[in-house]
Amino acid sequence: xxxxxxxxxxxxxxxxxxxxxxxxxxxxxxxxxxxxxxxxxxxxxxxxxxxxxxxxxxxxxxxxxxxxxxxxxxxxxxxxxxxxxxxxxxxxxxxxxxxxxxxxxxxxxxxxxxxxxxxxxxxxxxxxxxxxxxxxxxxxxxxxxxxxxxxxxxxxxxxxxxxxxxxxxxxxxxxxxxxxxxxxxxxxxxxxxxxxxxxxxxxxxxxxxxxxxxxxxxxxxxxxxxxxxxxxxxxxxxxxxxxxxxxxxxxxxxxxxxxxxxxx
Numbered sequence: 001x002x003x004x005x006x007x008x009x010x011x012x013x014x015x016x017x018x019x020x021x022x023x024x025x026x027x028x029x030x031x032x033x034x035x036x037x038x039x040x041x042x043x044x045x046x047x048x049x050x051x052x053x054x055x056x057x058x059x060x061x062x063x064x065x066x067x068x069x070x071x072x073x074x075x076x077x078x079x080x081x082x083x084x085x086x087x088x089x090x091x092x093x094x095x096x097x098x099x100x101x102x103x104x105x106x107x108x109x110x111x112x113x114x115x116x117x118x119x120x121x122x123x124x125x126x127x128x129x130x131x132x133x134x135x136x137x138x139x140x141x142x143x144x145x146x147x148x149x150x151x152x153x154x155x156x157x158x159x160x161x162x163x164x165x166x167x168x169x170x171x172x173x174x175x176x177x178x179x180x181x182x183x184x185x186x187x188x189x190x191x192x193x194x195x196x197x198x199x200x201x202x203x204x205x206x207x208x209x210x211x212x213x214x215x216x217x218x219x220x221x222x223x224x225x226x227x228x229x230x231x232x233x234x235x236x237x238x239x240x241x242x243x244x245x246x247x248x249x250x251x252x253x254x255x256x257x258x259x260x261x262x263x264x
Contacts, residue, residue, distance in 0.1 A: 005084065005164040005191060006030050006068050008051065013063035015215025016043065021063075026209065026219055030164070033182055033192040035202045038211035044195045047211060048167050051193065052085050053077065061214065086163035088153055100124065100144075100152065101137035104160070111162050119159065126184055127155040130176045132241045147176050154181045158188040168194040179204050179234040200237065203230025 007029040012021035028034050036044045043061075050063045054072040057064050065072065067084070076084070096103065104120040113119075120137065128134050131151035135144065144152065154176075157166050166185055178200050185192045196202055203226040210218035239257060246253055 004068075008165065008191060009066040009069065010047075010051070010216075011064040011066065012216070013050075013057070013059075013061040015061075015213045017213065019215065021215045021217075023216060023219060026216070028191055028193065030189055030191055031186055032207075033186055033194065033205040035205040035208045036193060036195045036211060037197070037202055037208050042211045043214035044211050046214060047209070047216070048087075048169065048193070048195060051165070052087065052167060054084070084163055085165040085167060086157055086161045087167045088150075088157060088169065096141055098141060099137065100135060100139050100141060103141055104137075104156070107156060108160055111160055113160070123152070123155045123159050126159065127151040130154060130181045130184070132177075132238075132245065151176050151181070155184060158184045158190065164189070165191040165193070168192065168196075177234070177238060179231065200230050200233045203227055203233075 007027050009028075010026040012023055012025070014020055036047055038044050046059070046061055047063075049055075050059050050061055051065055053059065054065045054067065054077045055061070055063050056071060056077075067076065098106075101120060104123055105115045108115045108119060124135055124137055127148075128151070131147045133145055133148050135148050135152060141149075157163070178198065182192065182194070182201065182204050194201055194205070202208055203222060205222055207222055208220045209216055210220065243253055243256070
């Protein structure tokens with residue numbers, strides 16, 4: 001039985017010192033992107049763990065995660081056939097010696113869907129909107145670059161995965177259009193949570209959950225000005241990819257576009 005997730009809710013637990021978190025609840029609705037930010041070791045991974053496991057006060061943080069305002073039962077939490085949450089890790093390296101087309105065929109069938117070339121083509125086309133290095137259906141997975149692998153898995157998660165919640169752990173690697181990647185996931189109606197240090201990703205969200213000392217300390221709504229700054233930084237990054245391609249082709253680069261306004 002498929003569970004439609006309209007929203008997930010985080011109820012407060014405790015930080016690593018046992019002090020209760022100072023918020024009432026955090027609601028994340030379908031189609032929203034939420035960033036989880038904080039220093040290294042602040043507790044971002046624990047929050048991801050709580051959400052992925054739909055914690056019911058039984059984790060180190062004592063947080064409770066509600067699905068559609070209800071507590072998750074054991075079947076919902078632990079039945080692999082009802083996998084509600086998919087994770088995209090920092091590093092994605094394929095180990096299977098097959099083509100992109102064959103991989104998509106296997107994955108589509110594994111998700112209980114009937115394989116069709118149109119869906120596989122859509123996955124590849126969307127992946128190519130994210131990466132500057134085109135992917136073809138006949139390419140071997142082992143020959144994909146880091147950027148190509150991430151782009152393929154993001155598009156796969158959006159179009160093939162049955163999981164309505166996507167956890168993204170630091171995909172700020174060069175080689176992908178991060179802003180477009182998030183847009184693709186949201187357009188497919190996913191709940192998207194990303195752990196990031198990257199301003200492009202952080203400012204491209206609806207809100208940011210700030211973590212410190214193992215606890216949630218602040219929830220910030222992303223402002224329109226921040227979204228504009230994030231879009232600008234994304235443009236700068238994409239332009240740098242154009243320069244990289246010129247260098248690869250052996251071209252000289254003697255001019256560049258002006259990035260910043262003069263200081264007033």
